[in-house]
Amino acid sequence: MMTRTVYVNGRYLPYGEAGVHVEDRGFQFGDAVYEVCEVNGGRLVDETRHVQRLARSLMELAIRRPMTPAALSRVMRETIRRNRVTNGLVYVQVSRGARPRDFLFPPDHVEPTVVCLARSIPPGRLEAAAAAGIAIKTMPDTRWARCDIKTVMLLPASLAKEAARKEGAREAWFVDPDGHVTEGASSNAWIVDKEGRLITRQADIAILRGVARTTLIDLLKRENIELLERPFTVEEARAAREAFVTSATNTLMPVVSIDGQPIGNGSPGILTLRLRAEFHSAAEIADA
Numbered sequence: 336m337m338t339r340t341v342y343v344n345g346r347y348l349p350y351g352e353a354g355v356h357v358e359d360r361g362f363q364f365g366d367a368v369y370e371v372c373e374v375n376g377g378r379l380v381d382e383t384r385h386v387q388r389l390a391r392s393l394m395e396l397a398i399r400r401p402m403t404p405a406a407l408s409r410v411m412r413e414t415i416r417r418n419r420v421t422n423g424l425v426y427v428q429v430s431r432g433a434r435p436r437d438f439l440f441p442p443d444h445v446e447p448t449v450v451c452l453a454r455s456i457p458p459g460r461l462e463a464a465a466a467a468g469i470a471i472k473t474m475p476d477t478r479w480a481r482c483d484i485k486t487v488m489l490l491p492a493s494l495a496k497e498a499a500r501k502e503g504a505r506e507a508w509f510v511d512p513d514g515h516v517t518e519g520a521s522s523n524a525w526i527v528d529k530e531g532r533l534i535t536r537q538a539d540i541a542i543l544r545g546v547a548r549t550t551l552i553d554l555l556k557r558e559n560i561e562l563l564e565r566p567f568t569v570e571e572a573r574a575a576r577e578a579f580v581t582s583a584t585n586t587l588m589p590v591v592s593i594d595g596q597p598i599g600n601g602s603p604g605i606l607t608l609r610l611r612a613e614f615h616s617a618a619e620i621a622d623a
């Protein structure tokens with residue numbers, strides 16, 4: 336088996352030797368942001384949007400930008416190349432750096448920590464999941480008030496996915512105190528109503544503005560499919576014709592049940608599968 340290589344602060348290291356300092360703020364405070372970009376057939380999908388969102392996350396938290404987009408682009412590609420990833424993902428994380436533990440920010444000269452890794456995902460695994468569709472478990476949204484920032488504070492998401500898995504569900508949908516679905520633990524949530532309109536929550540601070548979400552919206556415009564950006568309730572979702580989630584690595588993943596109740600006829604939706612098949616035609620595709 337090939338040794339995996341990880342980029343850490345300017346160096347490419349063997350997987351087993353790669354590490355960051357024990358006093359890294361990502362480790363102690365969750366003071367770090369990240370991106371996950373799809374690698375599809377040796378191409379990088381929607382790099383520009385991911386890099387722009389990373390810059391926004393950094394800006395919102397006043398973490399210094401560690402390198403130019405061009406340099407980051409080289410790091411991502413080199414990490415993909417060294418790990419021979421044709422289909423899978425590239426992960427970039429930037430923390431505020433390492434410093435003796437203190438709630439206050441470190442002085443300006445402290446360098447952000449940058450990690451990049453790339454991992455293969457057999458395409459057959461995602462296709463099999465999409466052909467079967469996934470189950471969803473709903474649970475209260477216990478996260479913080481700035482879910483628009485892609486931070487590594489993923490404990491609520493981890494707890495939610497674990498609870499979902501115990502009930503045979505692949506994803507959790509968070510529900511706000513009004514009974515509206517915010518988003519998935521690691522995806523955006525969508526339904527198709529009886530009129531064939533798509534509904535997804537508006538991208539306010541309660542959700543992450545998913546890159547796959549934005550690309551799908553471009554595709555919907557091109558295909559003249561009506562979209563309503565508004566909150567929807569769990570009851571509405573249960574009565575929907577189709578449901579699905581979007582994320583960079585899954586693109587569109589059909590949802591076939593919510594809390595054990597089937598959606599539509601209990602199999603992946605026709606429109607969902609059509610949009611899944613067309614998704615990459617609306618995405619930015621570049622050589623990796």
Ligand code: PLP
Nearest residue numbers: 521522523543545546547582583
């Ligand atoms: N919402 C949350 C909370 C996520 O963690 C993710 C991705 O990991 C998404 C939405 C989907 O975002 P993207 O389409 O950019 O992968």
